[in-house]
Amino acid sequence: LLKSCLVVIYRPETEPIEALMMEMQNPDTGIKTQTQRVLITNIPHAVAGNDIFQWILQRLQITEEEALHLGDLFVKYGYIYPLLEPKNLTLKTDGSLYRFQTPYFWPAQSWPADDTDYAIYLAKKNIKRKGILEEYEKEHYNMLNQKINYKWDFVIMQAKEQYKAGKERKKADRYALDCQERAYWLVNRAPPGMLDVLEYGLNRVTDPNEKKVNQVRQGLLVKYSEQFLSNDPILSGCLPSNPWITDDPDFWDLNAKLVEVPTRMRVERWAFNFNELIRDPKGRQNFQLFLRKEFSGENLSFWEACEDLKYGDQSKVKEKAEEIYKLFLAPGARRWINIDGTTMGITVKGLQHPHRYVLDAAQTHIYMLMKKDSYGRYLKSPVYKEMLAKAVVPQETVKKRQGPPWGLLSSAQTKPLNPCEVKVTAAAAEQRASYLQVAAGTRLVALEEAGFFLKWVFPSQDEGCVVNLGRLNCSCFLKLSMRCQSQTGWCFFLCSSSTPQPSKQERGIMDFHTIVSSKAYFQVSGKNPPADLLRVWLVFP
Amino acid sequence: MCRARGAAGMCATAQAALCKATAGHRQLVLQLGGSADGPRLREERCRRSAEAVPHPAGLRQALLAGLRQGPASPEERRELERLWVLFLSALELFLQDLRRAHHLCQLFSMQGGGTAPLRTGLGGWGPPGHKGSRRGGGPTQPPAARCLEEEIEQVRATLAEMESRANIPLWTVEATQPVGTGGTAAPAAGVGEERTGQCWHPPCLLRHQGAGDRALLTVPPHPGPGR
Numbered sequence: 001l002l003k004s005c006l007v008v009i010y011r012p013e014t015e016p017i018e019a020l021m022m023e024m025q026n027p028d029t030g031i032k033t034q035t036q037r038v039l040i041t042n043i044p045h046a047v048a049g050n051d052i053f054q055w056i057l058q059r060l061q062i063t064e065e066e067a068l069h070l071g072d073l074f075v076k077y078g079y080i081y082p083l084l085e086p087k088n089l090t091l092k093t094d095g096s097l098y099r100f101q102t103p104y105f106w107p108a109q110s111w112p113a114d115d116t117d118y119a120i121y122l123a124k125k126n127i128k129r130k131g132i133l134e135e136y137e138k139e140h141y142n143m144l145n146q147k148i149n150y151k152w153d154f155v156i157m158q159a160k161e162q163y164k165a166g167k168e169r170k171k172a173d174r175y176a177l178d179c180q181e182r183a184y185w186l187v188n189r190a191p192p193g194m195l196d197v198l199e200y201g202l203n204r205v206t207d208p209n210e211k212k213v214n215q216v217r218q219g220l221l222v223k224y225s226e227q228f229l230s231n232d233p234i235l236s237g238c239l240p241s242n243p244w245i246t247d248d249p250d251f252w253d254l255n256a257k258l259v260e261v262p263t264r265m266r267v268e269r270w271a272f273n274f275n276e277l278i279r280d281p282k283g284r285q286n287f288q289l290f291l292r293k294e295f296s297g298e299n300l301s302f303w304e305a306c307e308d309l310k311y312g313d314q315s316k317v318k319e320k321a322e323e324i325y326k327l328f329l330a331p332g333a334r335r336w337i338n339i340d341g342t343t344m345g346i347t348v349k350g351l352q353h354p355h356r357y358v359l360d361a362a363q364t365h366i367y368m369l370m371k372k373d374s375y376g377r378y379l380k381s382p383v384y385k386e387m388l389a390k391a392v393v394p395q396e397t398v399k400k401r402q403g404p405p406w407g408l409l410s411s412a413q414t415k416p417l418n419p420c421e422v423k424v425t426a427a428a429a430e431q432r433a434s435y436l437q438v439a440a441g442t443r444l445v446a447l448e449e450a451g452f453f454l455k456w457v458f459p460s461q462d463e464g465c466v467v468n469l470g471r472l473n474c475s476c477f478l479k480l481s482m483r484c485q486s487q488t489g490w491c492f493f494l495c496s497s498s499t500p501q502p503s504k505q506e507r508g509i510m511d512f513h514t515i516v517s518s519k520a521y522f523q524v525s526g527k528n529p530p531a532d533l534l535r536v537w538l539v540f541p
Numbered sequence: 542m543c544r545a546r547g548a549a550g551m552c553a554t555a556q557a558a559l560c561k562a563t564a565g566h567r568q569l570v571l572q573l574g575g576s577a578d579g580p581r582l583r584e585e586r587c588r589r590s591a592e593a594v595p596h597p598a599g600l601r602q603a604l605l606a607g608l609r610q611g612p613a614s615p616e617e618r619r620e621l622e623r624l625w626v627l628f629l630s631a632l633e634l635f636l637q638d639l640r641r642a643h644h645l646c647q648l649f650s651m652q653g654g655g656t657a658p659l660r661t662g663l664g665g666w667g668p669p670g671h672k673g674s675r676r677g678g679g680p681t682q683p684p685a686a687r688c689l690e691e692e693i694e695q696v697r698a699t700l701a702e703m704e705s706r707a708n709i710p711l712w713t714v715e716a717t718q719p720v721g722t723g724g725t726a727a728p729a730a731g732v733g734e735e736r737t738g739q740c741w742h743p744p745c746l747l748r749h750q751g752a753g754d755r756a757l758l759t760v761p762p763h764p765g766p767g768r
Contacts, residue, residue, distance in 0.1 A: 018648075025657045033660055045576060045660035100659045103574030103645055111641065116634065145716075152716035153623065154630040157557070161564035169568075176662035177571070 018106065021079055024055065025100075031055045036083055036097055041172050046083060046097040053093045068093065077107045081183035087194060089186070099176075105184040113188035116155065119144040121185055123159035136191050227272055231265055239263075240394040254394055257281045264391040271379055274371040278303070290383040291374060298335035299366050299374070302328045306363040310356045321354035329362070339365045552607070552624045555600045556631070562593035563635045570638045573645040575661035580651060586642060587688050593635055594692060600628050601703060608707055619714075625707060626714045629700070636696045643689045 024030045036046040052074075057067040071091035074080045075098070082088055083097040091098075122141045125133060133141060145152060166174055186194070230236050240250045254263055262282050270277040270286075277283040284300065291297045305324050309317065328337045329347065339347075343361050350358040378384055569586040572578055607621045649656050 021659065022656055025659055027657075036662075043662045045662040099662050102571060102661045103648065103659060104571045104641060111637070114637075116630070149716050150626055150714040151630040154560070154627045157560045157627070158564060158631070158634065161561045162567065164561075165564045165568045170664070173577070173663050177568075180571075180661065 017074070017077075017079060018103075020059075021100065021106075023059070024052075034097070036099075038175060041175060043172050043176055046099055047080075048094075049092040049096045049098060050094055052080065052091060052098065076187070078183060078187035079106060081179065081186075083179070086179075086182060086186060087191065089194070099179070101183060102180050105180060107187065113184070115144060115148060116151065118185065118189055119148060119152075119155045120159045120162065121181060123155055124163050127159060127163050134191065140189060231269060239265075240397045246397060248397055250394065250397070254392065258285065261390055261392055262387070264388070264393045267384075267388050267391045270384075274375045277375065277378075278367075278370075286383060286387050287374075287378055290378045290381050291370075293381075293383070294374065294377075296374060298328065298337050299370055301335060302337050303363060303366055303370070306359045309359060314356060317356055318354050321351055321358060324359065325351055337362075337366060338369075552600055552603050552621070552628075555603070556624055556627055559593060559600065559628070559631050559635075562589055563631055563638070565589045566593055566635065567638050570642045570645070572661075572663060573642060574649040574658050575663055576658055577661070577663040577665055578649060578658045579665060581665075583646065583651070590639065590688075590692050594695060598699065601699060604628060605706060608709075622709050623714050623717070625703075625709055629703060632696060632700050632703070636693065636700060639689060639693045639696060643693060646689065 031047050031051050033045045033047055036043045049071075053067055053071050056062075056071050057064065060067065060070075062070070068091065071080075075082065075091050076089045078089075079101055080091075080098045081101055082090075082092075083099060085096075118140065122133060122137055122144070125137070126141070148155070166177060169177065233242060238251055240254075241248050243249045243251050253259075255266060258281055266280065266282070270280065270283045277287055284304070288297055288300050291300055302324070305320075305328070309320050309324065312320065325333075325348075327333055327335050329344070330336075339362050343365050347359060347362045350361075566586065566589040569582060569589060572582060573586075604621060604625050608618070608625070649658055
């Protein structure tokens with residue numbers, strides 16, 4: 001939109017809008033000015049809104065709508081200010097008068113509207129008009145008095161001096177200067193109710209100090225993650241085994257939709273929240289058993305029918321809707337569900353022109369009813385408890401492949417490799433594992449087997465450590481990481497076996513590299529806090 | 542605005558002068574790029590700026606000396622610190638305006654054809670009837686720009702030096718001026734401020750900083766600042 005003006009005068013330090021403003025001054029091609037009359041004073045250089053609008057239209061060759069919008073923005077951002085209604089920052093395409101703002105007050109300048117300046121302005125206004133500040137200005141003033149109290153004497157002094165300096169000018173100039181300044185602050189400290197384009201001040205739309213993540217949602221997310229941690233097959237493993245790793249599909253069989261006997265974890269999950277229960281077909285089955293005992297089985301049936309309407313064959317929507325009505329909703333229906341009058345009214349009306357979501361209101365009502373009423377009792381009921389008792393806990397199969405699940409790179413192999421060559425045992429200090437040698441001078445604190453985590457401590461920052469990995473039957477990747485205890489993150493040092501110097505230092509995801517020989521050398525160096533723990537992960541493909 | 546004695550007294554006078562010069566200077570910078578802009582305005586700006594610039598040096602010496610040699614009384618010390626903060630604030634404002642002036646002078650250069658200033662409603666600067674001539678010519682590097690750059694550097698250096706020399710935490714300084722002068726609600730209104738009529742007096746003026754519980758409107762130990 002504004003590129004066209006760049007062709008004419010473009011100087012690197014000029015913003016496009018500024019360039020346009022300057023063009024508007026051209027005695028031949030710019031906007032013509034008028035004189036504003038204020039009581040007995042004449043102030044030159046007023047421009048009519050319509051003239052501005054026409055000029056933009058003509059100059060940029062854009063549509064009227066765009067030109068109006070652009071002109072409006074000029075006013076909102078304070079390049080041009082209205083004379084008669086200072087707070088109405090819009091462009092009127094009539095004879096309403098505006099004036100160009102002095103460049104000092106242009107918003108494009110790389111200095112933001114300063115709190116100190118604003119305080120001085122308000123103090124000046126206070127002096128001038130004998131205390132007539134608007135309510136929001138008083139609030140600002142008070143707030144600033146506290147915020148920058150240490151320089152308040154300066155603020156008052158400077159306000160007085162600026163006021164005096166202003167009085168030295170002739171009346172028309174003084175008026176224009178006042179208008180300019182007022183216009184500037186209306187843009188930069190917008191009064192309440194006015195759109196605050198620059199988002200400063202008391203009525204800022206977004207709080208700059210607020211953390212971006214919604215705290216409530218974050219809390220819920222954390223709760224959810226904690227609750228489901230044990231059920232997460234990646235984080236907590238799954239029993240009997242992860243089929244993707246072991247190629248044993250037992251896990252899937254045991255968790256089939258309507259398996260005879262569900263697993264314990266699954267049944268426990270039904271107690272997390274109502275949604276977990278109702279989304280699990282086995283859960284629904286069990287829940288229905290309970291509901292029948294309470295003679296409210298039609299609720300769940302209705303709910304299921306609604307789901308079928310929504311997600312089932314859409315060519316049969318009309319018939320399905322009719323059937324549902326006859327069975328559940330019609331007066332005297334065989335399985336009449338109890339919903340309130342309003343909802344019933346909406347539903348019946350909607351059924352005149354049925355579609356997949358026509359029963360949403362009723363379905364939600366029934367859902368909430370079950371959730372708030374039946375669900376609680378269900379969890380305490382013998383039906384549920386029996387199921388829980390009956391539920392199986394599969395045995396972990398022996399054929400498990402070891403290694404951090406997420407480190408596994410290829411699943412093409414049918415035969416898992418035997419990683420038992422690298423054996424480490426939990427030990428006290430000074431113990432050496434068969435295939436792990438640590439260089440002299442390194443104090444060995446503990447070695448433990450935790451999916452190949454080996455830990456030891458460097459006594460000092462610049463010590464090196466050689467890890468002899470002994471004989472390995474296969475190539476593997478060496479992943480090194482070091483954790484500085486004072487930090488929450490990980491510092492990674494990756495070294496190659498061929499060069500003794502660290503080849504890369506990265507945070508976060510590390511590169512893998514193959515160990516050619518069975519030796520890896522690495523070194524801690526640098527200005528970072530000394531690493532307390534070193535972990536070596538051996539990840540097998 | 543003179544204090545009864547010593548370093549603080551001299552400083553206060555110099556401070557007032559700096560404040561005045563800064564205010565006048567700002568008003569001129571405000572008009573750069575506007576209809577009052579012209580060689581005369583810029584000369585005037587330069588002149589005002591030159592007025593302001595010596596003060597920092599003198600003030601700085603005096604304040605530093607006062608603070609270093611251990612002033613006569615804790616009140617004097619507090620006063621010097623207060624003046625220090627005021628001085629710093631004035632310099633910051635002045636420097637800010639110098640930078641803006643520099644930018645605007647470049648944007649609306651007087652060189653060659655120059656850029657037409659904006660019609661901002663103000664009259665030309667200078668004696669009546671004289672419209673500031675815009676035609677340039679003259680040296681390749683206009684004197685105004687050089688003048689500005691030197692000034693900026695000078696003030697910046699002064700500020701930097703001040704900030705590194707004296708270690709005065711700003712928040713310990715309390716204002717002696719109430720928010721609204723001559724307020725009706727203040728019992729201890731004998732601060733001696735110049736009353737400029739009925740001014741609005743916000744209800745909450747007490748600072749809650751740690752520097753003791755002196756209310757904002759307590760009378761300072763010395764007689765109020767007079768002329």
